[in-house]
Amino acid sequence: MVQEITLHGEKVAKINPVTTGKAPDFTLTDLNGNDITLSLLTKPVLISVFPDINTRICSLQTKHFNVEAAKHTEIDFLSISNNTAQEQRNWCAAEGVDMTILADNGEFGRAYGLILDGGPLEGRLARSVFVVKDGEVIYSEILEELSEEPNYAAALAATK
Template identity: 40%
Template sequence: MAEITFKNNPVTLLGTEVKVEEKAPDFKVLANDLSEVTLADTKGKVRLISVVPSIDTGVCDQQTRRFNEEASSLGNVEVLTVSVDLPFAQKRWCAAAGIENVQTLSDHRELSFGQAFGVAIEELRLLARSVFVIDSNDVVTYAEYVSEATNHPDYEAAIEAAKAAN
């Protein structure tokens, strides 16, 4: 498992770490309208999945805005942001931030995504900052588990991976 810290304190990740070239695990999260979303709902597209601890905090805000800006240049790539924030909070934040190219998804109910991708932080019931690219055949082509949850991911590497998978 990836070793992750949150504000320099080690945390325990629940679930199984995903690796490049593995089939992406399925998950069940909630869209902003409370409908369920699974991996199969985006089948046939490349997915860039940006995972943040809480969307309305500094680094998470910047990460979501950055991928929102990049989304239009990625072609047939669906950009998803997953956090444990309530769907209502995500919807309100997106409206206030002018986010239109990223779909926010909530893992608050079951931590299904967090456990499937090995990013659920046991001590905090948050998700560890990470980025995944899944190709149109549901194969993981990029996985970054950010070692310190308050740091930024490698945006350029994730964007290049999404373009290469397209």
């Protein structure tokens, strides 16, 4: 299903995201140089996706899920943006965030249909949250407005 994405009310892109069904597998490298492969994770996985870690809402989203990750060891939390690993490392060091953050090389964004095709964030990922259990996408929230935060409580509830 094609979805329009806005930034401060202005249409900036159309995407065709995965929202249910079999979760596309991916392998991305974390900030310690370890490969993380979705299909090898055994716990429920909450995937937080954002366009640019160096912006206010992306920062808030990542900090929020960092706090939740510390409280919920029964869930694997993955945060994904297409910032470089160095940009992500610098941000984490400055903000005191210690969670699994992955730099998308385009593999994830293409597989999940999340790459913005226009506007000031062209080529970036659409803000979204997924919960994957047993290889299936059981929850997805694709934010139509990039400047809004996701529904944290609904995402966490879906992991149960």
